[in-house]
Amino acid sequence: MITGDLKNQVDKIWNDFWTGGVSNPLTVIEQFTYLIFLKRLDDKQLKMEEEENLMGIAIETPIYTKKQKGLRWSQFKDKDPEVMFELFTRLQEELGGITVFDFMKNVGKEGGIFSDYMKGATFMIPTAQVLDKVVQKIDKLPLDSRDTKGDIYEYMLSKLSIAGKAGQFRTPKHIIRMMVQLMDPKKDDIISDPACGTAGFLVSAGEYLYEKHHEWFTEEAFRNHYDTKMFNGTEFDASMLRIAAMNLQLHGVENPSLVGKDALSKSNGDIDDAYTLILANPPFKGSLDYDTVESSLLKTTKTKKTEILFLSLMLRMLKTGGRAAVIVPDGVLFGSSGAHKAIREELVEKHQLQGVISLPSGVFKPYAGVSTAILIFTKTNSGGTDKVWFYDMKADGYSLDDKRNALIDEELLEKSFSDPEEALEEVKDKCDIPEVLLDWKKLANGTGDFSDRTSQSFLVPKSEIKVNGYDLSINKYKEIVYEEVDYKKPLELIASIKELDAQRQKALLNLEKLLS
Secondary structure, rough: OOOOOHHHHHHHHHHHHHOOOOOOHHHHHEEEEEEHHHHHHHHHHHHHHHHHHHHEEEEEEEEOOOOHHHOHHHHOOOOOOOHHHHHHHOOOOHHHOOOOHHHHHHHHHHHHHHHHOOOOOOOOOOHHHHHHHHHHHHOOOOOOOHHHHHHHHHHHHHHHOOOHHHHHHOOOHHHHHHHHHHHHOOOOHHHHHHHHOOOHHHHHHHHHHHHOHHHHOOHHEEEEOOHHHHHEEEEHHHHHHHHHHHHHHHHHOOEEEEOOOOOOOOOOOOOOOOOOEEOOOOOOOOOOOOOHHHHHHHHHHHOEEEEHHHHHHHHHHHEEEEEEEEEEEHHHHOOHHHHHHHHHHHHHOOOOOEEEOOOOOOOOOOOOOOOEEEEEEEOOOOOOOEEEEEEEOOOEEEEOOOOEOOOOOOOHOOOOOOOHHHHHOOOOOOOOOHHHHHHHHHHOOOOOOOOOOOOOOOEEEEHHHHHHOOOOOOOHHHOOOOOOOOOOOHHHHHHHHHHHHHHHHHHHHHHHHHHO
């Protein structure tokens, strides 16, 4: 997390875009991303040139040729703003007949994984002055530090406050982090998010591994797995895919597998038994035509609803024994349609449904007030559900109105993850994350008493869920304790009203006398 001066630097870059006429947050992020990429390209070549000078071995595949020197960040950043702007917007005959931006779009494999997602990229910085301001500020950012470059980009992404089309909402980082910590990614996990957006879940999983198992990164085999096979995302929005690629790269994942396609479409039908862990908040409340949906998904349950289709997709994509934590709208838990019942029965009877965490209804505000829950399950193909853990999460550390003000400071929120036992009492009634993490751990260890259904955390046997038509709504099983309240008898209340009325009449008469 960035604070102080570094945070101010990023705020100023955002402000330069905003006051310069780039008001769409997604456009700001994209243009910021392109400029970071250009700087990284030049930094990469500078590093190669240093090695060339030290070792005396010529660079085999340079990113920039000598003729293209003028297109490099280190060259154009000190130019007059108008000259720099022309380098971005007018073909430079002496530099090979291209612009800086054209070069970036066509850099090819020498530019790394990010260059694969440049199709459709457009330069949208309107003036030389805006370009110069942001270039000078980006040049001063510590983008060579692993500990800060990811946080800088993530802070920029936190400003991406767009309420999505087709039910897409940016998942709050602390909710993502809670889901990752619950699933505890393993050394050999192959992790996927079939609707990855900006890759928040994948980035958080990578950060978790880096923090918890730093020693693994000294092993070459693990490093190779981490860089090339561990992180997999699917996203049909090309802009999001570019941002996801940069987000992962800046967090130390050099070659993630990111696919630009609709995860539910026929073109994605070849992904089967591929992953060991899925973390996702797929778009919901969308509706698709049967013709556009990959046919195997309809075999599990015939529906047009995206939230149910994504659950079918995850069951298909997971390897046997693979785990998933996924956010679903409440309707999935208790919907009465045949498709809703079928997917719940599938999870309970054919796989192992382990947990249902009911999230506070304001967790996605101000963009949506929809009620949601986290489903935690393991693909077994042979059942295994015995008891299902329900947790009624009432607080997440932020107010549940449109303002979403923090109820606890950043230090306490961090402690909720790093030392939940210590944080438990300090954040009581303001943030349930420590209790969620601790209860999940107790369940795994077979400790703790989860029989009290008046509490926030309890277990329900599969047989009871089956009797209730596989309803997974927490309200179906939670017992509510009503407090007895003594009210006055009706005649006593009428007497009190008459007395008040007499006092009012008396006051009115006194006022009338004073005025006459």
